[in-house]
Amino acid sequence: MNLFLEVSLSDLYNSTDTHFPEKIVRSTSVEIGDITFNFLPPSTLLIRSDAHGEGVYPLTILLNNVKKGRTTIETVTGPVKIAKINPRNGNAQVFCGCTNFAYTCNRQNDAANSLYDSSRNLRPPYIKTTNRAFLNEGNHPGLCKHLIKLVQELKNMGVLTKL
Numbered sequence: 001m002n003l004f005l006e007v008s009l010s011d012l013y014n015s016t017d018t019h020f021p022e023k024i025v026r027s028t029s030v031e032i033g034d035i036t037f038n039f040l041p042p043s044t045l046l047i048r049s050d051a052h053g054e055g056v057y058p059l060t061i062l063l064n065n066v067k068k069g070r071t072t073i074e075t076v077t078g079p080v081k082i083a084k085i086n087p088r089n090g091n092a093q094v095f096c097g098c099t100n101f102a103y104t105c106n107r108q109n110d111a112a113n114s115l116y117d118s119s120r121n122l123r124p125p126y127i128k129t130t131n132r133a134f135l136n137e138g139n140h141p142g143l144c145k146h147l148i149k150l151v152q153e154l155k156n157m158g159v160l161t162k163l
């Protein structure tokens with residue numbers, strides 16, 4: 001397994017695009033609910049939403065490279081002016097409550113310091129009991145289709161620069 005010192009949101013997005021391209025395709029049918037921003041000075045932005053599909057799944061993205069600037073976002077404590085966030089910089093931590101995320105990204109993202117969840121909630125190591133291929137044989141960190149859609153929404157809103 002690769003060990004990462006810092007995995008950016010773009011790294012997670014591009015790893016998904018490379019290793020799980022079907023998730024990018026499936027993200028087009030995902031509906032995202034309200035997005036809330038919580039700015040935690042000096043430079044952290046906690047982004048929460050939920051995705052609606054076969055169920056409702058809580059989504060979290062934590063970014064740690066946020067600077068003051070000219071783009072106004074409505075946060076839970078009022079408007080904050082930030083610079084558009086370059087998702088290629090800094091470390092990102094993510095979480096989705098769906099089973100695909102649990103099975104393909106949970107331990108892999110934790111190993112890459114990119115899981116926004118307690119280590120106590122980690123799934124046990126995968127033990128092969130059937131002949132079906134493991135969903136993430138290469139142990140690549142990444143996103144599920146719900147997080148993909150949220151990242152695309154953030155880009156469309158102008159909060160993120162190019163992925």
Ligand SMILES: [Zn+2]
Nearest residue numbers: 096098144146
């Ligand atoms: Zn998901």
